Amino acid sequence: MKINKNLWFLIIPIFCIALITGSFFYTRGTIKANEAAKANGVISAVFPDAVRYSEATYNKRFLALYLEEHGYDTTDVVVDHVVYARNEQNAVKGLIIYVNCYKKYGGLIQMAVGIQNNGTINGYTILDISDAKGLESKVKEDDFKNQFIGKNVSAFVLSDEPHSDAEIAAPNGARDASGTVVNGINTAIITLEFIDESMGGLLE
Amino acid sequence: MKEKKDNIFRRFYYGLWKENPILFLCLGLCPVLAVSTTAEYALAMGAFTTAVLILTNVFVSALKKIIPNEQRLLGYLILAASFTVAGQLFLKAYFPDFSEALGIFVPLTAVNGVIYDRAERCAYVSNPGIALFDAIGTGIGYTFIITLLGAIREIIAFGTIFGIRLIPADYTIPFTALAPGACIILAFIMALANKIRGGHRS
Numbered sequence: 184m185k186i187n188k189n190l191w192f193l194i195i196p197i198f199c200i201a202l203i204t205g206s207f208f209y210t211r212g213t214i215k216a217n218e219a220a221k222a223n224g225v226i227s228a229v230f231p232d233a234v235r236y237s238e239a240t241y242n243k244r245f246l247a248l249y250l251e252e253h254g255y256d257t258t259d260v261v262v263d264h265v266v267y268a269r270n271e272q273n274a275v276k277g278l279i280i281y282v283n284c285y286k287k288y289g290g291l292i293q294m295a296v297g298i299q300n301n302g303t304i305n306g307y308t309i310l311d312i313s314d315a316k317g318l319e320s321k322v323k324e325d326d327f328k329n330q331f332i333g334k335n336v337s338a339f340v341l342s343d344e345p346h347s348d349a350e351i352a353a354p355n356g357a358r359d360a361s362g363t364v365v366n367g368i369n370t371a372i373i374t375l376e377f378i379d380e381s382m383g384g385l386l387e
Numbered sequence: 388m389k390e391k392k393d394n395i396f397r398r399f400y401y402g403l404w405k406e407n408p409i410l411f412l413c414l415g416l417c418p419v420l421a422v423s424t425t426a427e428y429a430l431a432m433g434a435f436t437t438a439v440l441i442l443t444n445v446f447v448s449a450l451k452k453i454i455p456n457e458q459r460l461l462g463y464l465i466l467a468a469s470f471t472v473a474g475q476l477f478l479k480a481y482f483p484d485f486s487e488a489l490g491i492f493v494p495l496t497a498v499n500g501v502i503y504d505r506a507e508r509c510a511y512v513s514n515p516g517i518a519l520f521d522a523i524g525t526g527i528g529y530t531f532i533i534t535l536l537g538a539i540r541e542i543i544a545f546g547t548i549f550g551i552r553l554i555p556a557d558y559t560i561p562f563t564a565l566a567p568g569a570c571i572i573l574a575f576i577m578a579l580a581n582k583i584r585g586g587h588r589s
Contacts, residue, residue, distance in 0.1 A: 191453040195462055199469035206473035210480035217483045313490075356544075356561025 226266070226279060229297025229306045233268035233276055241265065241378055249377045250370065260284050260370045265378065268297070276300060278378065280371040281310075284363045292322075292363050296371035300379075303335040307368060312360070321357035322364050331368060338369045395520045398509060402524025409532040409573075410580040414500035418492040419533050420569040426549050429537025430530065431485045432492060435474060437526025439496050440505060441519065442470045447510040448518035454511075463506040464497075471497040501529060532576065539572050540564060 226236055247257045263281040270276050277299040284292045290313035297305035309323050321327060331339065334348045341362055342350035353361035408414040415436070423429040443466050447454070454462040475493050479486040486493060496502075505525055510518040538548050544564035546554030562568045 192455060192458065192462070194453060195450060195465055199465050202469050203472050203476075206476045210476045213480035214476070217480065221483075311487075355556075355559075356564070 225295050225308045225310065226268075228308045229279055229295055230268040230277060232270075234271050235269040235273065236279070237267050237269065239265040239267050239278065239378060241381060245381070246374060246377050250373055253373050255366075255370055255373065258285070260366055262370065262374050263293070265374065277305065278371075278375055280374050282367040282370050282374075284367040284370070292360065292367065294364065294367050296368055298371055298375050300375075301335060302372060302375060303333060304331045304368065304372075306332050307364070307371075309364075321354040322360045324354070327351075327354055327361065327364075336372075338372065339365045341365055395517055398513075398517050398521040399524035402505070402521050402526075403528040405584070406525070407528040407532065407580070408501040408504065408525060409529060410577055411584070412501075412504065414504055415529065416573075418495065418499070419536065420566050420573065422489055422492050423533050423537035423540055423569060424544070424564045425541040425547075426534055426538040428485070428488050429533045431482070432489055433526070433530025433533045435478065435489070435493060436496055436499060436501065437522075437530055439467060439470045439474055439499075440502050440526050440529075441522040443467045443502050444505050444510040444518040444522035445515050446470075447506045448513055448515040451511050459507075459511060460503070463503055467499075467502045467506075468497040501525065536569065536573055536576060539576075540569060543572075544568070 226233075230236075243262070246262060250257055250260070250262075261283045263283050265281070266279040267275045268277050268279055277297065280296045280298065282294055282296060284294065292312045293310040294307050295310060296307045299305060306328060312322070330345070330351045336349040339349050339351050341353050341358070343352070345352050351361070351365055406412060409416065409419055418432055418436070422432040443463065446466050447463060450462070450466075471494060474496075475486070478489075478493060505518075505521060509521040513521070540563045542548055542553055544559055544561050546552055546556055546559045560568075563572060
């Protein structure tokens with residue numbers, strides 16, 4: 184029986200499927216380990232003294248309304264999820280708030296903000312950012328990050344010449360990304376207020 | 388034998404310089420402009436593209452007898468996409484920082500014009516040896532130009548090269564880290580290359 188010549192062409196898709204499947208199974212363990220290490224790194228970077236973490240439950244719709252009441256556009260900023268940072272006695276020491284911020288001229292910054300019960304900022308980590316490679320690193324640098332750490336204000340603002348705790352200087356060439364990060368951190372502060380209120384002051 | 392050797396070196400030279408995909412063919416410019424903000428990222432993108440290009444070229448050449456002429460583009464696409472996906476998985480597993488930094492341009496390598504150009508112009512009509520050297524030459528040429536562009540942009544925009552500071556941060560011009568800055572610098576490189584090569588583009 185003569186095999187149609189075109190049937191030989193099927194060898195290529197079969198080879199490709201085998202290649203992709205083999206690569207997937209060969210690398211999946213390492214990829215999983217990398218992702219777990221990254222997630223642990225994020226949590227410990229923004230809340231190093233917490234020993235346990237648990238997912239917070241809250242009404243997302245009410246949080247969106249609460250943010251809108253405080254003047255935040257929920258199409259610009261979305262709280263993805265919130266994690267409680269707990270101490271050895273299982274008491275909540277603060278929150279890790281995962282925020283997705285949409286930038287002024289398109290693009291997205293995903294960040295995790297660590298914030299103590301009293302509203303003091305522990306720090307933040309950029310999880311993903313769609314900006315020109317290199318420029319985006321400016322909002323990841325310690326010089327910029329340190330402007331937030333240890334401060335307890337109701338909202339941060341960008342300023343060319345910062346004079347108070349609430350004023351933040353934007354790095355040269357990254358003003359748009361800096362403004363987006365400030366917006367994300369302000370959202371985290373409001374989210375802490377909302378969760379505190381909705382839990383009847385449990386975070387005291 | 389000598390003729391075959393000459394042909395191999397000619398393909399290597401053409402890929403490297405005379406038919407350089409960036410300088411003279413203007414192919415694969417999207418990742419070139421988007422990823423070359425620093426020399427390190429540019430080198431990583433160039434190396435990844437070269438790896439996919441070499442594998443696709445060799446396999447297209449080796450399998451050309453079973454790829455029907457009318458469906459050859461489909462054949463190139465399946466092979467290039469498969470090598471890209473496999474490469475992406477390895478990049479994610481063993482070089483997660485680069486995988487994150489290069490972002491969407493890693494999977495987009497599957498539709499990079501350079502790969503299809505070499506597959507159509509060389510691999511489909513040559514033996515695997517010639518296709519291999521053509522891909523190596525083209526890959527090195529592509530990687531060299533994207534890294535050169537990345538190095539120039541990094542020096543001007545951030546005052547560093549491969550992370551080593553050359554110029555104080557206060558004297559940098561961040562504009563060159565953006566796409567319009569990349570276009571201007573690439574235009575200068577292309578103009579210089581055309582001046583060196585001489586004559587008109589074919």
